[in-house]
Amino acid sequence: MTTRSLRIMTSLMLISILAASCSGEKKDGSGTTVLVFKHGKIAGDYAEFKKLLDRFERQNPDIRIKDEILPSSTDEQHQFYVINLEGKSADFDVLSMDVIWVPEFARAGWLRDMSGLLPPKRRGDFFPGPMRAVTYHNRIYAVPWYIDAGLLYYRADLLDKYGLKPPDTWEELVRTARIVMSGERGMYGFVWQGKQYEGLVCNTLEFFWSNGGRVLGRGKAAIDSPENAQALAFMKDLIVKYKISPPLVTTAVEETCRRIFGGGRAVYMRNWPYAFKVLERRGSAVRGKVGVSELPAFDGRKPRSALGGWQLGINRYSRHAREAELLIGFLSSPEAQKFLALALGYNPALKSMYRDPDLRLARPFFERLYRIFMSARPRPASPYYMMITQVMQPEFSAALTGIKSPQEALESASRQIDHLLGVVGR
Amino acid sequence: MVKKTAFYLLLSVVLAYCAGPIIWQILTSVKPDQELARIPPLVTSHPTAAHYIAVFSGYPFMRIILNSAIVALSTTILSLAAGSACAFGLAKLRVRYKSLVLAFVLSVSMFPPIATVSPLYLIIRFLGLRDTLYALIITYTTFSLPLCIWIITNFFRSVPDEIYRAARIDGCGPWRIYYLIMLPLSLPALFTAAILVFIFSWNEFLFALTFTATASSRTIPVAIALFPGLHEIPWGDIAAASVTVTVPVILLALAFQRRIVEGLTSGAVRG
Amino acid sequence: MRDDRGTGFTAPAVVLLTLVTAYPLAYVLYLSLFRKMVIFDISKFIGADNYLYMLHDARFWNALENTAYITLVSVALELALGVGIALLINRPFRLKAVARALILVPWAIPTVVSAKMWEWIFNTDSGVMNYLLGARINWLGSPFWAIHAAVFADVWKTTPFVVILIYAGLQVIPRELFLAARCDGAGPWQIFRRITLPLLKPVILVVLIFRSLDAFRIFDTVYVLTGGGPANTTETLSIYAYKLLFQTLQFGYGSAMAVVVFLCVGLISVLYVKMLARESAW
Numbered sequence: 005m006t007t008r009s010l011r012i013m014t015s016l017m018l019i020s021i022l023a024a025s026c027s028g029e030k031k032d033g034s035g036t037t038v039l040v041f042k043h044g045k046i047a048g049d050y051a052e053f054k055k056l057l058d059r060f061e062r063q064n065p066d067i068r069i070k071d072e073i074l075p076s077s078t079d080e081q082h083q084f085y086v087i088n089l090e091g092k093s094a095d096f097d098v099l100s101m102d103v104i105w106v107p108e109f110a111r112a113g114w115l116r117d118m119s120g121l122l123p124p125k126r127r128g129d130f131f132p133g134p135m136r137a138v139t140y141h142n143r144i145y146a147v148p149w150y151i152d153a154g155l156l157y158y159r160a161d162l163l164d165k166y167g168l169k170p171p172d173t174w175e176e177l178v179r180t181a182r183i184v185m186s187g188e189r190g191m192y193g194f195v196w197q198g199k200q201y202e203g204l205v206c207n208t209l210e211f212f213w214s215n216g217g218r219v220l221g222r223g224k225a226a227i228d229s230p231e232n233a234q235a236l237a238f239m240k241d242l243i244v245k246y247k248i249s250p251p252l253v254t255t256a257v258e259e260t261c262r263r264i265f266g267g268g269r270a271v272y273m274r275n276w277p278y279a280f281k282v283l284e285r286r287g288s289a290v291r292g293k294v295g296v297s298e299l300p301a302f303d304g305r306k307p308r309s310a311l312g313g314w315q316l317g318i319n320r321y322s323r324h325a326r327e328a329e330l331l332i333g334f335l336s337s338p339e340a341q342k343f344l345a346l347a348l349g350y351n352p353a354l355k356s357m358y359r360d361p362d363l364r365l366a367r368p369f370f371e372r373l374y375r376i377f378m379s380a381r382p383r384p385a386s387p388y389y390m391m392i393t394q395v396m397q398p399e400f401s402a403a404l405t406g407i408k409s410p411q412e413a414l415e416s417a418s419r420q421i422d423h424l425l426g427v428v429g430r
Numbered sequence: 431m432v433k434k435t436a437f438y439l440l441l442s443v444v445l446a447y448c449a450g451p452i453i454w455q456i457l458t459s460v461k462p463d464q465e466l467a468r469i470p471p472l473v474t475s476h477p478t479a480a481h482y483i484a485v486f487s488g489y490p491f492m493r494i495i496l497n498s499a500i501v502a503l504s505t506t507i508l509s510l511a512a513g514s515a516c517a518f519g520l521a522k523l524r525v526r527y528k529s530l531v532l533a534f535v536l537s538v539s540m541f542p543p544i545a546t547v548s549p550l551y552l553i554i555r556f557l558g559l560r561d562t563l564y565a566l567i568i569t570y571t572t573f574s575l576p577l578c579i580w581i582i583t584n585f586f587r588s589v590p591d592e593i594y595r596a597a598r599i600d601g602c603g604p605w606r607i608y609y610l611i612m613l614p615l616s617l618p619a620l621f622t623a624a625i626l627v628f629i630f631s632w633n634e635f636l637f638a639l640t641f642t643a644t645a646s647s648r649t650i651p652v653a654i655a656l657f658p659g660l661h662e663i664p665w666g667d668i669a670a671a672s673v674t675v676t677v678p679v680i681l682l683a684l685a686f687q688r689r690i691v692e693g694l695t696s697g698a699v700r701g
Numbered sequence: 702m703r704d705d706r707g708t709g710f711t712a713p714a715v716v717l718l719t720l721v722t723a724y725p726l727a728y729v730l731y732l733s734l735f736r737k738m739v740i741f742d743i744s745k746f747i748g749a750d751n752y753l754y755m756l757h758d759a760r761f762w763n764a765l766e767n768t769a770y771i772t773l774v775s776v777a778l779e780l781a782l783g784v785g786i787a788l789l790i791n792r793p794f795r796l797k798a799v800a801r802a803l804i805l806v807p808w809a810i811p812t813v814v815s816a817k818m819w820e821w822i823f824n825t826d827s828g829v830m831n832y833l834l835g836a837r838i839n840w841l842g843s844p845f846w847a848i849h850a851a852v853f854a855d856v857w858k859t860t861p862f863v864v865i866l867i868y869a870g871l872q873v874i875p876r877e878l879f880l881a882a883r884c885d886g887a888g889p890w891q892i893f894r895r896i897t898l899p900l901l902k903p904v905i906l907v908v909l910i911f912r913s914l915d916a917f918r919i920f921d922t923v924y925v926l927t928g929g930g931p932a933n934t935t936e937t938l939s940i941y942a943y944k945l946l947f948q949t950l951q952f953g954y955g956s957a958m959a960v961v962v963f964l965c966v967g968l969i970s971v972l973y974v975k976m977l978a979r980e981s982a983w
Binding site for chain 3: 079082083086087090108111112198199200201250251252253254255256260263264269387388390391394397398399401402404405407408
């Protein structure tokens, strides 16, 4: 019995090992350059995206694109890039980066200088926020691909029912939410992202900025200010005092909020533009009832959305820089941007797209988005941002869950940020 | 009678605790999209195969399952082979610095994987094994060996020394004793270790994500991690995929279970 | 027996382990002696400074505390549950094979799936847990509950590991011992304490070591459930190390953190061996 099973096992193993050698890609011959494009999973129909890449290949017959996909978790993508770029890997040429990574990667020397591809007169073609995010020491290290910013979603039908307008100030948001909540059963007032992760920082900074506060000022921490303390206290009050946000916002990410709002259980939601398409799908409980607007601000202040979106850069160690520039030029061109907007629902980073009549027709709220994107503010575009956010996330979370008072949290954050910036000079 | 009902009651609680979530996953995998987020419809009245279709048509899933199977199988066999041999040496034969070897073997498992993934990746790239299944097989075998060695050494030690001595007197060399006597005796340990190694290899994520780049060498956990779009999580598809990948493992475990029982009844241990 | 050389048998495994892990282990140790922050272009040998800094790092102590708590509670619960379940199924009954396969399910589900599944189960609004309890506990967002939710998810996932090992260990105990004890009039608890438990010691040692090793390095489950929050109340050493290495690119300090995890786990293993192992060969 045993010898037989051992023989079976050994043969299985040999077969497996032989099979293992069958993996891996076939080599491409015949003088074409293979360009490896690394990016996160496409949100939408991948076949459409493939069409776009095919179009590029037709226009550039001596370049073939190898499309390698990473998981959509931004942490996992960042981790992948860190491991590879720190190891000087030339395994990919073009990479897609979250808006907050570009200064960091640039500082680490992992990106090619692309100032040639985007001469000063072309820079105005893109939104100012992303341009700020891809500029480091006056050189350009990435090209904006598509853009995102925080939006206020509201139940237009419910606001109409109670004769209310979408709010311009946070105070008004609280007031109107309460009116609707008292009239309707089982509804939350306002859902937003409060879990301890990057999304929390986006949400919190939006509150800070809408009260005139900021994170950094003149190379030092400016986060410990009365404006920020007031904003942070307000966020906490949304949960405990005004009770229009449920305690579960401290576990909420974008999808959590989208589900709640999409199930018809919230009056207001803060989320990224992607949610709109999902909410308007057939079978959605809130189809046709959703409105989108700028975020509110504190009384007398201007609102500000946090900037999101992805940028295209070239791996410093890539051996196909010229071809990579061609691909990036293509993907940021008006024809590609329009295609992406129509086929995949991405928001173009090119300003001119927002005057395109086809897009305006196909995408509701498009003009409104333009305004919001114009004023969207990047998180501090500093190479040290990843460290700064690691300081801010637990402090904000501590304030929201009542472990620390807003003042304590901000004071602690400020101290740590100064220490960080001081450690390495300016 | 009371004892029997108490037993079955307790057993049901245990089974509900263990298998409850997978049953919930199965129920979720046939729910249409609209009902996914709500709890009151625990069992849907409109079951749909849409998620399973999406999983198999939208991704090269069969290829990916094959990759995982190849890696898991190879890892298991290699780990058992090297591990049981090592255990035999440590348990029954003369080896210098035995405790040191055991300590070293254990220490391999003591580092957090996130710290070792970077340098390991550099080695893999240096050897030109990036995006191959070999990279995973080598890595997984390495990290499965400590558990294998410790479990099997433990069991070998519980086998009475007289058996070895008797066989030796009969003229068997150490290799034959290992192959013909010790291995069959320790089937419970071998199959236990086999199940654990197989499952570890089947579900490992971090190294699989780092070492592979394309579908030709991708394994299941990475494929599942690729399901969600930027924000949306297709729960139905994930449930379908996880049911698809968990069921083979359970069936494998079922097959192995009987071996474990067989092992103890073929007891030369009884003298 | 002790005259036969065993080096030929042990060599393949040891050689493979050495070849594959020597470089990474050395690399991590080496990096831990540097201040290496890629963003700042710093790569400076600072000896033991990273470790000294760690002693004063409140976040490190917080992570250590969280990790120790999770490890202690998880392993204790898993051991108790695992032994209990193994004893329960250690008798003939119908559909035994099916039951044992089902018990394996939590271990068999990929972690990427089970972590997300538990995130869903603990969802305050539409999660199964609150549905069954009829409560509205903020499992993952409350500083008190979050760490216990993580423990619960981990215990669920890893109990089968304990069950399968203890069960295999039970098979090795000769039935005659039980029968003899029963004849002598011993009750089930006495049998357990005097016969089963002592004979299970070697297996329990293996279980304790490997479970503690894993629990101390816990990462995936907690990271998906809470990301280390709220307010770092569930941040484990591995999560802190991960953020240092891959988010803030502090390779030196992050490696030092990994070395400390290694040392802690080594200490725990030594303690277990001293407490439980009888033979000097161990």
